Amino acid sequence: MSASNPTISKKPNWFIQFFTSTIGRKLLVALTGLFLILFLAVHLIGNLQMILFDDGGKAFNEYAYFMGHNELIQIISVGNFFFIILHIIVSVVLTIYNRTARPTKYAYSKPSANSSFSSRNMIWLGSIVMIFLVLHLVNFWAKSKFGTVEQVTYDGKTMHNLYALVVFEFENPVIVGIYVVSMIGLSYHLLHGFQSVFQTLGINHVKYTPFIKTLGLIYSILVPLGFALIPILMYIKSLS
Numbered sequence: 001m002s003a004s005n006p007t008i009s010k011k012p013n014w015f016i017q018f019f020t021s022t023i024g025r026k027l028l029v030a031l032t033g034l035f036l037i038l039f040l041a042v043h044l045i046g047n048l049q050m051i052l053f054d055d056g057g058k059a060f061n062e063y064a065y066f067m068g069h070n071e072l073i074q075i076i077s078v079g080n081f082f083f084i085i086l087h088i089i090v091s092v093v094l095t096i097y098n099r100t101a102r103p104t105k106y107a108y109s110k111p112s113a114n115s116s117f118s119s120r121n122m123i124w125l126g127s128i129v130m131i132f133l134v135l136h137l138v139n140f141w142a143k144s145k146f147g148t149v150e151q152v153t154y155d156g157k158t159m160h161n162l163y164a165l166v167v168f169e170f171e172n173p174v175i176v177g178i179y180v181v182s183m184i185g186l187s188y189h190l191l192h193g194f195q196s197v198f199q200t201l202g203i204n205h206v207k208y209t210p211f212i213k214t215l216g217l218i219y220s221i222l223v224p225l226g227f228a229l230i231p232i233l234m235y236i237k238s239l240s
């Protein structure tokens with residue numbers, strides 16, 4: 001080797017090293033999962049306005065207009081899409097790694113006795129949510145951002161009538177069925193995911209863990225139930 005061409009020893013950056021380790025990947029899944037848990041709660045509260053107020057969608061449309069035009073929310077929205085993609089990719093990598101690292105099943109191991117249905121099927125339940133999300137974004141988000149959505153004017157302010165779009169979609173029983181089945185998948189995914197986030201973050205304490213488990217159970221049932229009720233009630237309303 002000549003003196004003019006010295007060998008440079010490249011040390012991988014500690015940040016990259018950490019987040020490509022198993023514990024780093026678990027932390028990434030937990031942190032992105034926590035963000036998505038918060039997003040879901042906010043999204044549900046916003047959407048519930050469609051069935052709580054009998055105002056022809058005014059409150060919901062104004063809320064959607066605010067969410068679509070506030071600069072801070074726009075930055076959070078980009079982060080939201082980034083976290084969704086990161087959550088999916090890192091979860092898949094972790095699952096593949098876990099399965100290849102433990103290829104043999106012990107004769108005496110009884111997974112059903114030692115773990116819940118949700119924890120054993122996180123990747124499949126997550127896949128249901130992912131397929132739902134793609135259909136959902138094509139149906140609503142893409143139409144709102146790139147399609148032609150009907151306009152409505154309230155107090156001199158013109159905006160997209162997203163409520164009319166949602167009403168139109170939920171007149172279709174097939175779409176309503178897809179939403180309800182997907183929300184069952186989401187519920188099971190959250191049942192394990194919620195408490196798993198806190199376990200990974202090291203929040204494991206005799207005092208707080210029972211509370212986190214109860215909160216996780218309530219959240220995992222009520223949030224998907226709220227999302228499922230919206231298409232069901234709107235479909236019933238469309239029949240009358």
Ligand code: HEM
Nearest residue numbers: 047064068077080136140141144145162166227228230231
């Ligand atoms: C009844 C159930 C739901 C309704 C009526 C609904 C409605 C909508 C609408 C109208 C939009 C477009 C908003 C806009 O572009 O201004 C939207 C965006 C979105 N929805 Fe939903 N949604 C429902 C459930 C869900 C669920 C269960 C998830 C996740 C599992 C979800 C994830 C998203 C995401 C990620 C966006 C894009 C948000 C952004 O622009 O940052 N939605 N939804």
